[in-house]
Amino acid sequence: MNKLIVGNWKMNGTLELVDEFLEGLNNNVIVGLPIIFIAYAKSKNPNFQIAAQDCSIFNDFGAHTGEVSAKMLSESGCKYVIIGHSERRKTFDSDSISNILKKLQNAVLNGMTAILCVDEKYDELLDSQTVEFLKNHKSQVVLAYEPLSAIGTGIVPSISEISDVLKNLKSKYFGIRTIYGGSVNSKNAKEILDIDSVDGVLIGGASLKLDEINAIAKFA
Ligand code: PEP
Numbered sequence: 001m002n003k004l005i006v007g008n009w010k011m012n013g014t015l016e017l018v019d020e021f022l023e024g025l026n027n028n029v030i031v032g033l034p035i036i037f038i039a040y041a042k043s044k045n046p047n048f049q050i051a052a053q054d055c056s057i058f059n060d061f062g063a064h065t066g067e068v069s070a071k072m073l074s075e076s077g078c079k080y081v082i083i084g085h086s087e088r089r090k091t092f093d094s095d096s097i098s099n100i101l102k103k104l105q106n107a108v109l110n111g112m113t114a115i116l117c118v119d120e121k122y123d124e125l126l127d128s129q130t131v132e133f134l135k136n137h138k139s140q141v142v143l144a145y146e147p148l149s150a151i152g153t154g155i156v157p158s159i160s161e162i163s164d165v166l167k168n169l170k171s172k173y174f175g176i177r178t179i180y181g182g183s184v185n186s187k188n189a190k191e192i193l194d195i196d197s198v199d200g201v202l203i204g205g206a207s208l209k210l211d212e213i214n215a216i217a218k219f220a
């Protein structure tokens with residue numbers, strides 16, 4: 001199976017940048033776009049691979065101001081949803097462990113693959129109900145190991161540490177797909193993607209530069 005290359009634009013980007021990516025992006029890459037750009041990108045190129053950066057805990061239509069459901073995302077053509085990113089967990093109480101499970105359920109129920117972010121404290125984040133869910137839906141969940149010390153810092157753990165942690169996650173959680181995130185760029189991506197237990201990478205800052213992300217995608 002090809003390694004997953006997932007970008008996360010966070011709250012960045014413009015329509016001009018979307019157009020640049022629609023024009024020139026390697027078609028292996030999944031782009032985590034801000035919600036506002038998703039329908040536009042899909043209408044221009046139905047094959048463009050998009051991840052949403054979050055979904056609601058609610059699945060049905062209703063009085064949930066500001067929320068976007070997994071069902072809406074799926075209907076807009078998203079195949080992936082990033083869930084529980086540490087930037088959300090540290091900022092919003094709504095990204096509690098129990099709500100993360102609801103989001104996972106909604107993403108999977110609507111046919112998408114959930115990219116569940118965990119950090120050094122993955123044991124605490126993955127409570128027994130979440131683990132049971134992972135066990136039953138592992139083909140539709142990817143665990144993204146994103147050490148807090150590596151996100152946006154330029155500091156990447158050693159290759160042996162990444163290898164060991166992901167191997168451990170895989171064996172503990174039923175062979176689930178495991179990807180690495182944290183300061184990946186075109187210079188370190190090959191070494192990281194060459195690790196057996198690494199099934200892909202989640203890329204923040206470098207995913208906003210077309211040349212960078214295309215260079216990384218070549219190593220997948
Ligand atoms: C991220 O925020 O998921 C991330 C990996 O960011 P960066 O690549 O910028 O460290």
